[in-house]
Amino acid sequence: MSAPAPRSFLRDNSLSLVIGALLLLVLAGQAWWGVAHYNEEARTAGLQEIDLWRYVTxxxxxxxxxxxxxxxxxxxxxxxxxxxxxxxxxxxxxxxxxxxxxxxxxxxxxxxxxxxxxxxxxxxxxxxxxxxxxxxxxxxxxxxxxxxxxxxxxxxxxxxxxxxxxxxxxxxxxxxxxxxxxxxxxxxxxxxxxxxxxxxxxxxxxxxxxxxxxxxxxxxxxxxxxxxx
Known part of the structure; x- marks a missing residue:
């Protein structure tokens, strides 16, 4: 019978790590496209555009x-x-x-x-x-x-x-x-x-x-x- 594979932090926590990384990626995408949409509407209404930091806050x-x-x-x-x-x-x-x-x-x-x-x-x-x-x-x-x-x-x-x-x-x-x-x-x-x-x-x-x-x-x-x- 083969010996069990050695424990690895990345392997043992791969599900939460991948989901966490995807969450951050999606949040970044939401912020990127959100500020783009906001500024598009601002230009149409003649209002001031904002940068990414101001949008995420x-x-x-x-x-x-x-x-x-x-x-x-x-x-x-x-x-x-x-x-x-x-x-x-x-x-x-x-x-x-x-x-x-x-x-x-x-x-x-x-x-x-x-x-x-x-x-x-x-x-x-x-x-x-x-x-x-x-x-x-x-x-x-x-x-x-x-x-x-x-x-x-x-x-x-x-x-x-x-x-x-x-x-x-x-x-x-x-x-x-x-x-x-x-x-x-x-x-x-x-x-x-x-x-x-x-x-x-x-x-x-x-x-x-x-x-x-x-x-x-x-x-x-x-x-x-x-x-x-």
């Missing part, structure tokens, strides 16, 4: 980024929470029917059932284990709320800049939170995220991607939900 760029981030973290928050209790038979994105719920301490390897290398708070018991047991959805929800607040604040500034150019009175934060601009930005992103997670759950019943942990085995029957089904 503007409320317009901030609200565009924040509205995308909040919808993405809403997607993860909902999916993590809903898949505790709801199932989709045949989907690799779901637990098997009958496995709904939080599961036992033994199944979750917490408290007296924890392993020697389990996280410290999984072994601690009490409030620490309880808090750690919900840490993933909690952090996702906090980031969602924080980015939604950032969207509201930056969106109000950006919207008021347009209103001032149109010689309209600026809106306070409360008025902006019930404005068409705020809810138009919010709901168009929410519907796309709900569509994405819904179709992923259903597509994973019938479609495969060989070698991906997000897919069942290529030869697995359509009605098999998980290895425990």
């Amino acid at each position: 503007s409320s317009g760029f901030a609200v565009d980024v924040a509205e995308n981030w909040q919808s993405e973290f809403l997607q993860f928050t909902l999916y993590i929470a809903l898949t505790v209790w709801l199932v989709q038979r045949g989907s690799s994105e779901s637990k098997a029917p009958g496995d709904e719920g939080r599961e036992s301490d033994e199944q979750q390897l917490v408290g007296e059932h924890a392993q020697p290398d389990s996280p410290a708070w999984a072994r601690a018991g009490g409030w620490r284990t309880s808090l750690y047991s919900h840490s993933l959805v909690t952090v996702m929800a906090v980031v969602f709320v924080a980015s939604w607040v950032a969207q509201a604040v930056a969106g109000r500034v950006a919207d008021n800049e347009e209103r001032m150019r149109d010689q309209l009175d600026p809106l306070g934060l409360g008025a902006y939170l019930v404005s068409p601009d705020f809810w138009g930005r919010t709901l168009q992103n929410w519907q796309s995220e709900l569509l994405a997670i819904g179709t992923m759950a259903v597509f994973a019943i019938y479609l495969r991607e060989r070698g991906s942990p997000e897919s069942k085995e290529v030869g697995a029957p359509h009605d098999v939900t998980s290895s425990s089904d």
Whole structure:
């Protein structure tokens, strides 16, 4: 039997590193094309053009980024929470029917059932284990709320800049939170995220991607939900 390959930081973290690099690349592209679009509209309206740095520190760029981030973290928050209790038979994105719920301490390897290398708070018991047991959805929800607040604040500034150019009175934060601009930005992103997670759950019943942990085995029957089904 051949010896296991030596551990490598780049190999062991290749997924997060590549996704992080792609994120930075896409953000740079968004900024580049965003300032080009802004300056094109500025020239048409006879307004002053701006440079890239001023654009990426503007409320317009901030609200565009924040509205995308909040919808993405809403997607993860909902999916993590809903898949505790709801199932989709045949989907690799779901637990098997009958496995709904939080599961036992033994199944979750917490408290007296924890392993020697389990996280410290999984072994601690009490409030620490309880808090750690919900840490993933909690952090996702906090980031969602924080980015939604950032969207509201930056969106109000950006919207008021347009209103001032149109010689309209600026809106306070409360008025902006019930404005068409705020809810138009919010709901168009929410519907796309709900569509994405819904179709992923259903597509994973019938479609495969060989070698991906997000897919069942290529030869697995359509009605098999998980290895425990």
